[in-house]
Amino acid sequence: MVGIVIVSHSRKAAEGIFELAVQMAGENHNIVACGGMEDGGIGTDAIQIKNAVLKVYSNDGVVILADLGSAILSSQAAIELLDDENMKVIIADAPVLEGAVSAAVQAYIGGDIKAVVEAAELAGHTSKLC
Amino acid sequence: MGIHARPAAEIAKMAAHYKSEVILSVNNKTANAKSLILMIALGAKNGTELVLSVNGEDEDEAFEAIGRFIVNNFNEV
Numbered sequence: 001m002v003g004i005v006i007v008s009h010s011r012k013a014a015e016g017i018f019e020l021a022v023q024m025a026g027e028n029h030n031i032v033a034c035g036g037m038e039d040g041g042i043g044t045d046a047i048q049i050k051n052a053v054l055k056v057y058s059n060d061g062v063v064i065l066a067d068l069g070s071a072i073l074s075s076q077a078a079i080e081l082l083d084d085e086n087m088k089v090i091i092a093d094a095p096v097l098e099g100a101v102s103a104a105v106q107a108y109i110g111g112d113i114k115a116v117v118e119a120a121e122l123a124g125h126t127s128k129l130c
Numbered sequence: 131m132g133i134h135a136r137p138a139a140e141i142a143k144m145a146a147h148y149k150s151e152v153i154l155s156v157n158n159k160t161a162n163a164k165s166l167i168l169m170i171a172l173g174a175k176n177g178t179e180l181v182l183s184v185n186g187e188d189e190d191e192a193f194e195a196i197g198r199f200i201v202n203n204f205n206e207v
Contacts, residue, residue: 098167
């Protein structure tokens, strides 16, 4: 199953989005929350993100959903920190909450990494107000 | 409540079990039922007429299972 890493500046935000995504996908998931700094403060940390990626990594790959600005930069740095440059890790260009929920369901139903990224990105291209 | 997030997730998970194409329509909008986001975007409210279309080799089983889930009001109380 494709792994999903939820990156936020806030630990509480990452954990809340994780909770919602798991509720949608079901117990048998491969998702991890990665929010805030080691001391609990607001921020993102490339090392923590790298470790989160490794935690859910398999040959199916990992999709990262990140919130704002430096969450993307830290995620990019985390990917560069991976020892093996052939590892399949993609940052989805998607809103973190809607993208994570959409990606979680897609990963759960057996989508490959491309399908999971597409599901996440679709969340950013779809009107909420219908 | 209509097709809100939880039933949409359940329908997507059910639809993914089948090889057939599964489409939900509301008014003039259609959505691939294997996509959570597209189904939520239908904006189907409670009492709206839903059309379930299934096309493929296992269409009968898919129609039966997903149709039952919808008719049972998404198993919600």
